[in-house]
Amino acid sequence: MVYSYGMNPMHSFLSIxxxxxxxxxxVLPAKEAELGEQAMVVIGEVEWIGIAExxxxxxxxxxxxxxxxxxxxxxxxxxxxxxxxxxxxxxxxPNGEERKTLEKRVQRVAEIKRxxxxxxxxxxxxxxxxxxxxxxxxxxxxxxxxxxxxxxxxGRNLLRGTAMVDVSLKNTLAKPEFKKK
Numbered sequence: 171m172v173y174s175y176g177m178n179p180m181h182s183f184l185s186i187x188x189x190x191x192x193x194x195x196x197v198l199p200a201k202e203a204e205l206g207e208q209a210m211v212v213i214g215e216v217e218w219i220g221i222a223e224x225x226x227x228x229x230x231x232x233x234x235x236x237x238x239x240x241x242x243x244x245x246x247x248x249x250x251x252x253x254x255x256x257x258x259x260x261x262x263x264p265n266g267e268e269r270k271t272l273e274k275r276v277q278r279v280a281e282i283k284r285x286x287x288x289x290x291x292x293x294x295x296x297x298x299x300x301x302x303x304x305x306x307x308x309x310x311x312x313x314x315x316x317x318x319x320x321x322x323x324x325g326r327n328l329l330r331g332t333a334m335v336d337v338s339l340k341n342t343l344a345k346p347e348f349k350k351k
Contacts, residue, residue, distance in 0.1 A: 210332055211302045214339030219322055220300035220346030224261040224270040227346045228322040232335050236325035238280065238294065239308060242315035244269075248276070248293060255279075257293045259312050264321060280311050300346045304332055 219230040221241070228241075243259040250256065255276040260269045274295035282290045292311040299308050308327055315321050329335065 210334050212336050212339070212342065213302070213333045214342050215335065215337045216320065216340045217301065217324070217343050218341065218345040219324060219328075220348065221261065221322075222298035222300055222305070222348070223272055224263075225348035225350065226261060226263050226268075226270070227348070228264055229320055229341075230322035230324050231318075231320035232324045232329070234326060234329065234335055236323055238311055238327050239299070239325045240282075240292075240311045240313055240315065240323040241297070242318075242321035243312040244314070245271075246293065246312050251275075257295060257312065259293075262321070277309055282311060282313075299328055301328075302333070302343045 213232060215232050217230055217232060218227050220227045241261065243261060246257060246259045248255060248257050256273055257276050258271065258273045260271050262269050274297075277294045277296055280292050280294050282292055284290060290313070292313050294309050294311050296307045297310045299306060299310075306328075315323070
């Protein structure tokens with residue numbers, strides 16, 4: 171340790187103690203709960219996320235730079251119902267075996283900035299996301315992600331207060347299972 175002139179050795183000891191306790195803190199595994207009710211979980215750069223309305227689980231890319239989650243949707247069509255904006259879209263089972271057509275009220279239309287391309291306007295809807303025992307209604311932008319490896323991109327709106335990301339890890343969480351109707 172290098173001391174500067176006038177540095178109090180007790181301050182150095184406290185700083186080292188705080189750093190060590192932060193580096194070796196224990197994160198408890200998650201149990202069924204609503205967001206904000208339990209300790210944060212450590213997740214990797216790729217994790218399983220379930221979407222309850224479709225009863226599908228997606229291998230998902232974690233992106234701490236994205237504000238909002240994004241999900242692959244097909245046949246996205248906006249319409250009006252009782253004076254409100256709504257959208258009809260298909261979610262596709264990652265195994266390619268099934269599609270679910272959903273109708274959701276539009277929460278907002280987001281302008282998404284893209285690297286090396288023009289900004290894109292997307293419908294944003296609430297979907298019930300499930301992971302690590304958490305379940306919450308969260309905003310998802312709808313887009314064609316067929317050119318990407320992962321059909322679901324996890325943004326900070328899902329991570330905030332529930333997870334810490336360790337990019338050296340992958341698939342630390344169990345795949346959410348849904349009963350087929």
